[in-house]
Amino acid sequence: MISRAEVKIEQEIHRKLGMRSTAEDFFNSLNINVDEIVIDFDNVDFMSRSFAQEYVYQKRKADVKIIEKNTKGIVKDMLNTVENDYNENFGIV
Numbered sequence: 740m741i742s743r744a745e746v747k748i749e750q751e752i753h754r755k756l757g758m759r760s761t762a763e764d765f766f767n768s769l770n771i772n773v774d775e776i777v778i779d780f781d782n783v784d785f786m787s788r789s790f791a792q793e794y795v796y797q798k799r800k801a802d803v804k805i806i807e808k809n810t811k812g813i814v815k816d817m818l819n820t821v822e823n824d825y826n827e828n829f830g831i832v
Contacts, residue, residue, distance in 0.1 A: 741774045742773040742774050743774065746776060746777070746779065748783060751765060751768070752765055754782055754784050755784065756790045756814075757790055759789040759790060761790060762790050763793055763797060766798075774804060775803065775805075776803055777807075778805060778807050780810045780811075784813070787817075788817060788820075791818055795822055795825055
């Protein structure tokens with residue numbers, strides 16, 4: 740059976756996700772004693788490129804599967820942009 744935890748990022752950080760170090764601190768605080776972590780972006784209305792870059796980096800090096808939920812607008816666009824850049828730069832499809 741897969742164990743799963745859900746985290747509302749607005750409650751853990753803020754509605755506005757700006758600083759790179761905040762993304763790193765967020766991942767360091769996650770409970771990795773589960774198989775999957777669902778990160779809920781509901782009510783988040785801003786994400787900077789630097790936060791998104793660190794988020795994607797931390798997600799890729801995590802020992803647990805990370806699933807995003809309720810990504811829309813600028814959050815979805817920024818994560819997609821950074822994921823695509825990461826894939827192009829590191830040759831990952």
